[in-house]
Amino acid sequence: MVEAPDPFGYRDAMNMIAPGKGNAGVEISHTAAPSKRPIVITGARGWQAQFANAVEDMRETAQLWRLAWTLSWLDIRLRYRGSLLGPFWLTLSTAVMIGAMGFLYARLFHTDLHVYLPFLSTSLVLWSALSGLTGDGCTCFTQSESMLRAMRMPLCLHAARVVIRNFLIFLHNTPVIIVVFWLMHTVPSLAALTMVPALMLWMADAFFVCLLLGVICARFRDIPPIIGSIIQIAFYVSPVIWSPAILAHRGIGTVLITWNPFFALLDIIRGPLLGGSFTPSSWGVALGYSAILIMVSMVIFSRARARVTYWV
Amino acid sequence: MARLDIENVSIAFPLYHGESRSLKKTVFSAASGRLGQDRKQRLVVEALRNISFSLRSGDRLGFIGSNGAGKTTLLRTMAGIYEPVCGAITIDGAVTALLDPGQGMNFEMTGRENIRLRGLFNGFNESQIKQLQADVAAFAGLDQFLELPVRTYSSGMVVRLGFAMATAVKPQILLMDEWILAGDAAFLDKARHRLETMVRGAEILVLSSHSADIIMQWCNRVIWMDNGQIRADGTPEEVLAAYLPPEQFATVKGAPIPAA
Numbered sequence: 001m002v003e004a005p006d007p008f009g010y011r012d013a014m015n016m017i018a019p020g021k022g023n024a025g026v027e028i029s030h031t032a033a034p035s036k037r038p039i040v041i042t043g044a045r046g047w048q049a050q051f052a053n054a055v056e057d058m059r060e061t062a063q064l065w066r067l068a069w070t071l072s073w074l075d076i077r078l079r080y081r082g083s084l085l086g087p088f089w090l091t092l093s094t095a096v097m098i099g100a101m102g103f104l105y106a107r108l109f110h111t112d113l114h115v116y117l118p119f120l121s122t123s124l125v126l127w128s129a130l131s132g133l134t135g136d137g138c139t140c141f142t143q144s145e146s147m148l149r150a151m152r153m154p155l156c157l158h159a160a161r162v163v164i165r166n167f168l169i170f171l172h173n174t175p176v177i178i179v180v181f182w183l184m185h186t187v188p189s190l191a192a193l194t195m196v197p198a199l200m201l202w203m204a205d206a207f208f209v210c211l212l213l214g215v216i217c218a219r220f221r222d223i224p225p226i227i228g229s230i231i232q233i234a235f236y237v238s239p240v241i242w243s244p245a246i247l248a249h250r251g252i253g254t255v256l257i258t259w260n261p262f263f264a265l266l267d268i269i270r271g272p273l274l275g276g277s278f279t280p281s282s283w284g285v286a287l288g289y290s291a292i293l294i295m296v297s298m299v300i301f302s303r304a305r306a307r308v309t310y311w312v
Numbered sequence: 313m314a315r316l317d318i319e320n321v322s323i324a325f326p327l328y329h330g331e332s333r334s335l336k337k338t339v340f341s342a343a344s345g346r347l348g349q350d351r352k353q354r355l356v357v358e359a360l361r362n363i364s365f366s367l368r369s370g371d372r373l374g375f376i377g378s379n380g381a382g383k384t385t386l387l388r389t390m391a392g393i394y395e396p397v398c399g400a401i402t403i404d405g406a407v408t409a410l411l412d413p414g415q416g417m418n419f420e421m422t423g424r425e426n427i428r429l430r431g432l433f434n435g436f437n438e439s440q441i442k443q444l445q446a447d448v449a450a451f452a453g454l455d456q457f458l459e460l461p462v463r464t465y466s467s468g469m470v471v472r473l474g475f476a477m478a479t480a481v482k483p484q485i486l487l488m489d490e491w492i493l494a495g496d497a498a499f500l501d502k503a504r505h506r507l508e509t510m511v512r513g514a515e516i517l518v519l520s521s522h523s524a525d526i527i528m529q530w531c532n533r534v535i536w537m538d539n540g541q542i543r544a545d546g547t548p549e550e551v552l553a554a555y556l557p558p559e560q561f562a563t564v565k566g567a568p569i570p571a572a
């Protein structure tokens with residue numbers, strides 16, 4: 001470290017204030033790693049500069065992935081601190097809901113339980129991940145207000161935290177699907193291997209949804225309830241608890257199924273898991289909507305990134 | 313060689329969430345005359361207007377000014393928290409900002425978890441985090457309280473933990489708000505010593521304070537903030553002479569400052 005020149009003799013003045021009498025544990029042992037190059041923060045006006053800043057923000061977030069992971073994990077631990085089952089309450093409540101709904105709706109829809117229960121369990125686990133994510137995404141910046149105001153930190157970190165937290169919740173729910181499949185003798189098709197890219201697409205979409213909703217909701221406080229209502233309506237009009245086969249021969253089916261982004265996203269995971277084949281049409285719709293989402297999200301996030309700290 | 317340049321920086325806070333816009337407008341303009349409207353005719357508070365200065369290694373800058381003059385906003389801007397509406401900030405060197413006791417702590421998490429998060433934020437590996445936890449624990453003297461959520465702490469304990477965490481990493485550029493100098497006497501003695509080590513190690517110090525004594529003792533340059541603008545910039549003697557009422561300045565000047 002460079003020795004600072006001391007033209008005004010402040011050091012002597014310092015020593016006068018408090019003569020350091022070797023207090024234990026007082027010495028500072030860590031030195032912050034000096035940044036390799038100067039950080040320049042400008043009131044960026046041009047969209048190119050704003051876009052570059054947004055990309056840089058994501059790069060910094062990637063470097064802090066351990067922090068994002070720990071924050072997410074602590075979030076879950078915190079929610080269930082002091083409870084006996086801990087995060088396995090998630091598993092249990094999902095199991096109870098699927099069990100209760102499964103028997104009732106199998107009757108209502110006149111469906112065989114061996115077909116309906118595996119369908120319902122995958123649908124509900126995926127849907128609860130989706131709705132939990134959009135709900136948390138709305139508050140990803142407003143919830144981290146104290147952190148945003150305390151230190152310079154990449155904003156995408158808060159979106160990543162929400163994505164990882166919801167992914168961990170999703171993982172806690174997956175045992176329900178496995179048990180249902182085992183009990184009902186459901187065998188996924190070989191196409192279920194596409195689940196890996198499908199989950200990656202889900203993660204990417206989740207991240208960009210959080211950025212988009214987080215920014216918009218930080219600015220307009222009326223948006224979170226609106227998003228909540230939209231997701232609730234989408235739950236009933238999309239084939240989540242009812243099978244898409246019911247609408248197969250009706251005109252309305254083309255809108256609710258073919259062009260429904262929620263259906264496409266569900267179908268790319270659910271279809272092959274339930275023994276269906278690879279469906280290029282669902283993948284096409286899912287990828288198309290994702291591309292639009294990522295573009296819109298990047299544009300809005302780049303434009304608003306510097307302002308979010310003022311809005312929260 | 314640390315460096316901190318502020319060029320023509322302006323900060324404006326938008327007022328979005330006021331239903332009674334006109335009432336707010338009247339009240340605020342009567343209070344400070346600092347309300348403006350930006351390009352899109354939105355109501356904004358102009359917290360900082362066209363601030364420029366630059367700091368090099370060895371600079372010890374103090375901010376003085378009345379409440380709401382923009383001192384804390386300027387510190388936050390220098391720490392890179394608020395991005396300016398226009399202008400540029402160049403930061404060359406590791407920055408630590410001691411701005412408020414909470415320091416972005418999560419009050420639901422335990423002290424130990426908060427320290428861990430701070431370590432991860434600084435990019436520490438596991439053994440460094442262990443060391444940081446031991447270091448902070450020894451200094452803050454919180455012992456078994458470290459295993460309890462921070463919300464159960466007294467406000468003094470929060471200050472101690474915040475201070476210990478913020479000062480556990482040695483910066484090149486140190487930004488301090490004056491809260492840091494509050495605390496119980498026994499801790500204050502220990503804190504001062506630690507702070508001095510830190511200030512001595514830091515190449516650039518920026519301090520915001522209402523206390524003329526502290527400014528005189530610690531700084532070699534003073535900026536007087538007024539209504540979001542720089543009113544005066546110079547040596548502590550010059551600026552304080554203009555800022556303080558004459559009799560008060562005489563008292564401060566009379567205080568024993570051996571080196572000045």
